[in-house]
Amino acid sequence: SASLRLILGDQLTASLPIIEEADQSRDVFLLAEVREEATYVKHHKLKIAFLFSAMRHFAEQLTSDGFKVVYCRYDDSENQGSLLQQVKHTLSENSELSEVMVTEPGEYRLQQSMYQWEYQLGFPVTVLEDPRFFSTPEDFTQWAKGRKQLRMEFFYREMRKRYHVLMDGDAPVGGKWNYDAQNREPMPASEQVPAPCTFNPDPITRDVIELVEQHFPDHFGDTKNFYFAVTREQALEVLDTFINERLPTFGKYQDAMVEGKPWLYHSHISFYINCGLLMPKEVIERAQNAYYNDGAPLNSAEGFIRQVLGWREFVRGFYWHFMPQLKSENFFNHHRKLPAFFWTGETNMNCLRQCIKETRDNAYAHHIQRLMVLGNFCQLTGLSPQEVQEWYLLVYADAYEWVELPNVAGMVLFADGGNLASKPYISSGSYINKMSDYCKNCGYKVTKKVGDDACPFNYLYWRFIDEHEDKLRSNHRMAMMYRTYDKMTQEKLDATRTSAAIFLQKLSKDEEV
Numbered sequence: 001s002a003s004l005r006l007i008l009g010d011q012l013t014a015s016l017p018i019i020e021e022a023d024q025s026r027d028v029f030l031l032a033e034v035r036e037e038a039t040y041v042k043h044h045k046l047k048i049a050f051l052f053s054a055m056r057h058f059a060e061q062l063t064s065d066g067f068k069v070v071y072c073r074y075d076d077s078e079n080q081g082s083l084l085q086q087v088k089h090t091l092s093e094n095s096e097l098s099e100v101m102v103t104e105p106g107e108y109r110l111q112q113s114m115y116q117w118e119y120q121l122g123f124p125v126t127v128l129e130d131p132r133f134f135s136t137p138e139d140f141t142q143w144a145k146g147r148k149q150l151r152m153e154f155f156y157r158e159m160r161k162r163y164h165v166l167m168d169g170d171a172p173v174g175g176k177w178n179y180d181a182q183n184r185e186p187m188p189a190s191e192q193v194p195a196p197c198t199f200n201p202d203p204i205t206r207d208v209i210e211l212v213e214q215h216f217p218d219h220f221g222d223t224k225n226f227y228f229a230v231t232r233e234q235a236l237e238v239l240d241t242f243i244n245e246r247l248p249t250f251g252k253y254q255d256a257m258v259e260g261k262p263w264l265y266h267s268h269i270s271f272y273i274n275c276g277l278l279m280p281k282e283v284i285e286r287a288q289n290a291y292y293n294d295g296a297p298l299n300s301a302e303g304f305i306r307q308v309l310g311w312r313e314f315v316r317g318f319y320w321h322f323m324p325q326l327k328s329e330n331f332f333n334h335h336r337k338l339p340a341f342f343w344t345g346e347t348n349m350n351c352l353r354q355c356i357k358e359t360r361d362n363a364y365a366h367h368i369q370r371l372m373v374l375g376n377f378c379q380l381t382g383l384s385p386q387e388v389q390e391w392y393l394l395v396y397a398d399a400y401e402w403v404e405l406p407n408v409a410g411m412v413l414f415a416d417g418g419n420l421a422s423k424p425y426i427s428s429g430s431y432i433n434k435m436s437d438y439c440k441n442c443g444y445k446v447t448k449k450v451g452d453d454a455c456p457f458n459y460l461y462w463r464f465i466d467e468h469e470d471k472l473r474s475n476h477r478m479a480m481m482y483r484t485y486d487k488m489t490q491e492k493l494d495a496t497r498t499s500a501a502i503f504l505q506k507l508s509k510d511e512e513v
């Protein structure tokens with residue numbers, strides 16, 4: 001019988017079973033730009049424009065491949081505003097259709113809603129597997145069974161073995177699983193970073209940009225910097241450029257941050273693997289080949305592969321394992337509201353100013369900016385996990401809850417009490433100063449520990465250790481910090497507490513910091 005086959009905005013992959021198994025002569029594909037998906041959080045304008053454009057290009061490709069495609073634009077008069085209602089409407093307009101098919105969605109919210117669809121539509125609904133990952137949520141649950149701790153490193157080793165990636169028989173190539181000791185260099189000012197691979201908006205993208213400006217005027221950011229790839233061919237070009245021009249240096253400067261240089265040696269492929277234009281398997285294969293055949297250093301190839309085969313797979317398994325409770329976790333009982341400068345970038349703290357402005361301009365920031373500047377600040381100031389989660393989900397063009405939430409709730413905020421991380425990722429200003437050049441243009445002094453002009457990360461760090469002693473002292477990975485804490489004089493501790501209290505009070509009142 002003829003089926004209606006719904007393709008979501010992050011399922012733009014021609015090799016998905018829903019497409020490969022379709023019958024061109026009778027099945028109909030549906031792609032829909034709907035209010036519900038575009039506004040369940042107020043996504044960055046660039047994120048919406050990117051996805052709508054990629055969806056339109058993908059639908060064109062399907063049509064030219066000979067498939068029947070219904071594409072519902074955001075401003076179509078027939079637009080029903082939600083995926084379910086759009087499916088219902090399409091069924092009612094095409095009487096030959098007698099069942100619905102969809103690939104399992106990436107987010108819990110949508111998965112739960114789809115369980116009701118059969119009943120709500122009165123048609124059979126089949127949810128097909130999404131084979132784009134190396135591992136399934138069931139694999140993760142199986143792996144997690146009986147383990148006291150779920151650590152990415154051990155999951156990653158299993159994946160290396162299972163897929164025989166950078167392996168020498170049963171041993172890791174080079175003798176070690178991890179070469180991070182070589183991957184922590186700050187970037188010298190003289191370093192000439194190659195320009196990122198960019199594309200100018202074509203007519204489809206220009207239409208979408210106009211639509212976004214018109215319909216989402218109050219969403220974060222603007223659409224000025226639209227340089228995304230929007231087709232598979234273009235995304236492959238981004239991957240090519242990364243493998244050839246950036247991967248060899250990726251490892252060395254993986255954790256570096258440089259003012260005015262948002263892209264560095266990162267791959268900038270998260271947008272594309274997450275929406276389906278690139279496949280994780282081809283990405284790993286390319287990186288592995290670059291090591292074996294083209295002289296890419298092992299610390300770079302391994303460091304990169306760990307992100308995709310390790311972290312990316314691990315967080316997805318973690319997400320499905322711990323949802324829905326992951327979303328409401330709040331180990332430290334933090335409730336502070338997000339300060340207004342997270343939307344404007346207007347703060348005297350230069351590291352935050354730079355990272356927020358780059359986020360606003362590009363819907364992108366690289367990992368250490370997200371983790372050790374923005375995330376570190378959110379954690380040290382006790383911002384509400386739910387507010388922080390929403391911010392991260394809407395500001396980045398690569399953000400979907402399955403990948404954003406474990407990173408925010410688990411890695412950045414330790415809101416789950418340590419299921420993902422063995423200790424909170426926190427640091428004082430000295431780490432930021434070591435890994436970036438932000439401090440030299442800052443209103444605060446990174447070398448000062450307390451007082452009006454001291455770097456806030458310095459006293460906020462010790463205040464955090466002090467404030468959460470009951471929850472953290474017994475964590476043996478925190479032992480070194482508590483040894484230093486124990487040696488602090490009462491006078492120093494009092495000064496730290498006072499500086500932190502003044503700062504946090506200003507933050508609560510949304511005064512300038």
Ligand code: FAD
Nearest residue numbers: 266267268269270307311312366367370371398399404407
């Ligand atoms: P590269 O540095 O070149 O890394 C290569 C690839 O590895 C990425 O494209 C990504 O697919 C994968 N990867 C790297 N780190 C992680 C990680 N921690 N978790 C999962 N995959 C990873 N990544 C997202 O794709 N979407 C998100 O919404 C997202 N939110 C994040 C929120 C926080 C607080 C933190 C700390 C990290 C988040 N990340 C997220 C992970 C990481 O920061 C981005 O994947 C990366 O910055 C994307 O840029 P890139 O493609 O240039 O990455």
Ligand code: DLZ
Nearest residue numbers: 008009010032033034037038105106107
């Ligand atoms: C993120 C997003 C946006 C902004 N808009 C749409 C849309 O209009 N139509 C659609 O099918 N998908 C969209 N998406 C992606 C979905 O939100 C995504 O498929 C789910 O969150 C599951 O990961």
Ligand code: SF4
Nearest residue numbers: 349351429439442455
């Ligand atoms: Fe950030 Fe502190 Fe450095 Fe300023 S001094 S840039 S606030 S780390």
